[in-house]
Amino acid sequence: MTVSSPAAAHRPPDGVRGRRRRTIIGAARRGLRAAVLLAASAGMALAIVAAPAPAPADAATGAPQPSATPSATDAADAANLSVVVAPAGNGVVSTTVVSVAVAVSNTGDATAASGTMTIALSRSPLATSAEVTSWLDAQTVADTTVASVPVTAVVARGTATATAAVDLGALGALAPGVYPLSAAYSSPTTGTQPLVAHSVLTVPDAASAASGVGVVVPITAPPTTTGLLSADDLKALTADDGALRTQLNAVTGTPAILAVDPAIPAAIRVLGSSAPASARQWLADLLALPNSRFALQFGDADLATQMAAGLPAPLRVSTLDPFMSARNFTSTAVAAGASPTATPAPDGRTLPTLDQLLDIGTARANVFWPATGWATAGVVAALQNAPGASGSTEPAAITLVGTSALSGAVGARADAAGAGILAYDDGASSALRTASLASDPVHQGAGLAAASAYASVATRGAAASAPLLVVVDRATGRSATGLRAAITAASSLAGRTPWDLDALLAAPAASVSVTGGTADDPTRVDALRDLLDQENRVAAFATVLADPTLLTAPDRAEILQLMGNVWRAAPDQFASALSDHRDATSTTLGSVAIVPPSDITLLASSAPLTFSVRNDLPWPVTLTLTAAPNDPRLIVQKTADVSVGAAQSTRVLVPVQARVGSGESTLDLQLRSSAGVEIGPRVRVAISVRAEWESVGIVVMSVLIGAMLVLGIVRTARKMRRRRIAAATAAHNPQTEDVDG
Helix, strand or coil: CCCCCCHHHHCCCCCCCCCCCCCHHHHHHHHHHHHHHHHHHHCCCCCCECCECCCCECCCCCCECCCCCCCHHHHHHHCCEEEEEEECHHHECCCCEEEEEEEEEECCCCCECCEEEEEEECCCCECCHHHHHHHHCCCCCCCEEEEEEEECCECCCEEEEEEEEEEHHHHCCCCCEEEEEEEEEECCCCCCCCEEEEEEEEECCCCCCCCEEEEEEEECCCCCCCCCCCHHHHHHHCCCCCHHHHHHHHHCCCCCEEEECCHHHHHHHCCHHHCCHHHHHHHHHHHHCCCCEEECCHHHECHHHHHHCCCCCCCCCCCCHHHCCHHHCECCECCCCCCCCCEECCCCCEECCHHHHHCCCCCECCEECCCCCCCCHHHHHHHHHCCCCCCCCCCCCEEEEEHHHEEECCCCEEEECCEEEEEECHHHHHHHHHHHHCCCHHHHHHHHHHHHHHHHHHCCHHHHHCCEEEECCCCCCCCHHHHHHHHHHHCCHHHCEECCHHHHHHCCCEEEEECCCCCCCHHHHHHHHHHHHHHHHHHHHHHHCCCCHHHHHHHHHHHHHHCEHHHHHCHHHHHHHHHHHHHHHHHHHCCEEECCCCCEEECCCEEEEEEEEEECCCCCEEEEEEEEECCCCEEECCEEEEEECCCEEEEEEEEEEECCCEEEEEEEEEEECCCCCEEEEEEEEEEEEECHHHHHHHHHHHHHHHHHHHHHHHHHHHHHHHHHHHHHHHHHCCCCCCCCC
């Protein structure tokens, strides 16, 4: 929790410099990108393989044949190679001759020798999603060789590609289904154990009456530790090559169902006329899209963790007014995308309301999307029963859940013990996410082929009439081309036509049970509870302000951002961000306090004591200073009202009266807010009473003054006497010079 004015963060030219920008943000973003790329390359074994194929068996005995052991140099080189295979057309067979692309990547520092890629196909179809996953994770090769293609030498840290034509007609007719495909790469570098990659071919069923498919795509920002993205963040993210512009360009012109983080439009709107031009244009483009949509939690906050922490309902922001400056808004020009109605500000200008700030366009309310894999039965039930999740004026709650956590009938629309569910296919969704992150066409094609296979087996037979839902899951660091390719492929999976959110929700609901999902990480649950405990302390402290929301509103926004799902991929950066927030909260709570005084010596029976109160906040505070003596011989004024300006210190006078002439005592000082909340630590002051010194001083002074008066009188009398004598002498001796005493 920071202590600078939130609105100042959006007006660097002449205000208090922006909210504390923590260096963890840049590090977290770089860390997340690295994590994402690593996951994309190591991924779900869609087609990339690092393990060699098992040695062939002896034809007579069935025992494995002995193989030559590669040299140490060869083995080291082979460990740096990876292979991927991708059939054309997203793996969907449309002609008898299928083009299959292969790629060999070399992460080592030496060139790998040229070799041969052998393509093989199995005629035994895969019937379930589990069988598709098992094949893509396998280390064996398919049983029928269908093509072979040479691969050139692979330079250090480079990739070599090749394309083979596979004539399926030579194999005979293949029935509709999903068929295993493998590519085995052999070269002097790999020795006698080739590297094998796996993919799948999908033969569509022309006679199947497939239903619709919905594709959910998140519009989210990189991680941040501040309540809202700053103007500089928005300028970078909405630039032509920025992450937010990339996402918007990718979904434009597609039927994607948008899941939008409302904190992004809010961050643009709170800036009013000072928002970067690129950000205002991005928001206008988002609102102009015809796509159906729903709002994520503010900051895409982690729903599973909130429910696991026992919260009765998902956390929300109550106001964002502290982030706004009235000078950026006029009565005729409210924030971009907001309706004309606004909240009057004290100076007569208007500020957008919270609903206007969070508006993402026409959206369906009460749609919840927990992080993939974390939606348990408890999470679904808690969201369904949360206050405000369902009511007479609001649509019933709907939770997105992966099919791997469900048992029962398949299809996008489902119901679990009265809780509304949109079930998305895990396998296809994971493959689409991998494809969207791919940096080259072969890796992307491998992911899309896997997605086609999962979609084909997900709703076959009688279930083909049920709609299918997939998500291109949350990720950072993907290109507009990769994301758009994934959305385009998803929109026609298994020959289906795209459906919007309303169509999916209107479909008949199948009865299911939520039997899977992972119980949330205790570390994240504990982190949220700690954040909420800090928030309670900040809320109590904020009563020193005339408007406590100046502190509480940014604090709640920061908590939601810190609980964003994007941090799940970066636990180390998450821990660092939590530590920074804890330190900032401690700084805030210590920003108003009594300046510790030195020991006091009271030389009179009564006198006012002076104490200092400091205020490091950028707003004025109002407090009460209470004084409690620990000795009945001291009589003090028990309370004194204190008003301290922004970033200032002030002095407070506390009258004290001593009933004893001499002695030692202490006085306890404590600041309290108008709500009676103790502010800062209690301060104890040691007081030495020396009241008798006052009488002694008076006596001494009286004696001194009396002595001076007597001496003055004596001197004056002597002087006058000398003058009289001199005058008499002069009268008798007129010639004598008159000498004055």
